[in-house]
Amino acid sequence: KAGVTQTPRYLIKTRGQQVTLSCSPISGHRSVSWYQQTPGQGLQFLFEYFSETQRNKGNFPGRFSGRQFSNSRSEMNVSTLELGDSALYLCASSLENTDTQYFGPGTRLTVL
Amino acid sequence: SQQGEEDPQALSIQEGENATMNCSYKTSINNLQWYRQNSGRGLVHLILIRSNEREKHSGRLRVTLDTSKKSSSLLITASRAADTASYFCAASGNRDDKIIFGKGTRLHILP
Numbered sequence: 001k002a003g004v005t006q007t008p009r010y011l012i013k014t015r016g017q018q019v020t021l022s023c024s025p026i027s028g029h030r031s032v033s034w035y036q037q038t039p040g041q042g043l044q045f046l047f048e049y050f051s052e053t054q055r056n057k058g059n060f061p062g063r064f065s066g067r068q069f070s071n072s073r074s075e076m077n078v079s080t081l082e083l084g085d086s087a088l089y090l091c092a093s094s095l096e097n098t099d100t101q102y103f104g105p106g107t108r109l110t111v112l
Numbered sequence: 113s114q115q116g117e118e119d120p121q122a123l124s125i126q127e128g129e130n131a132t133m134n135c136s137y138k139t140s141i142n143n144l145q146w147y148r149q150n151s152g153r154g155l156v157h158l159i160l161i162r163s164n165e166r167e168k169h170s171g172r173l174r175v176t177l178d179t180s181k182k183s184s185s186l187l188i189t190a191s192r193a194a195d196t197a198s199y200f201c202a203a204s205g206n207r208d209d210k211i212i213f214g215k216g217t218r219l220h221i222l223p
Contacts, residue, residue, distance in 0.1 A: 042215030
């Protein structure tokens with residue numbers, strides 16, 4: 001089975017722009033979670049989608065949003081980028097969110 | 113939501129020694145998982161221990177779970193240079209709960 005894929009792997013944006021990141025889960029996995037990882041804050045939970053519905057959400061501003069498609073692929077969007085949004089964004093898929101999570105390689109976002 | 117908090121934050125040991133990392137969480141759990149992350153990459157699942165289990169082994173890894181103390185430990189025996197990484201625990205409740213990762217333990221194996 002193919003693993004979790006994330007695109008793009010690297011991204012450079014400027015403040016005020018918006019960005020869309022994509023995640024393709026392992027085939028058959030319906031739960032997709034997103035995390036932001038920064039050196040100072042560690043891994044912070046953004047949101048989890050299950051069968052196209054957002055089931056859980058972390059403590060992030062409304063500039064961070066996501067969605068899941070019928071094939072379980074997920075996208076997250078960050079609008080009006082700020083310098084502090086520079087981070088590694090990780091996506092993980094699982095059969096159910098209580099099960100083993102399989103992580104993608106991440107998207108490294110740099111905001112200038 | 114559940115919370116995993118690892119301890120210590122950083123650990124340096126000589127190759128061949130054993131490394132022990134601890135994790136504490138706040139409420140009742142369904143299972144607890146340990147993950148490894150090599151620098152700048154995605155996390156890799158190591159082991160999952162269910163709430164009704166007390167100990168689990170996988171190769172050089174040994175995980176214990178004490179639900180009365182709401183804590184878990186990960187022991188890596190006979191450490192190798194390739195074990196240098198960050199290790200995270202994640203406590204999971206029911207399916208409506210978020211899985212929250214701690215800030216991790218940075219393990220450095222010295223040659």
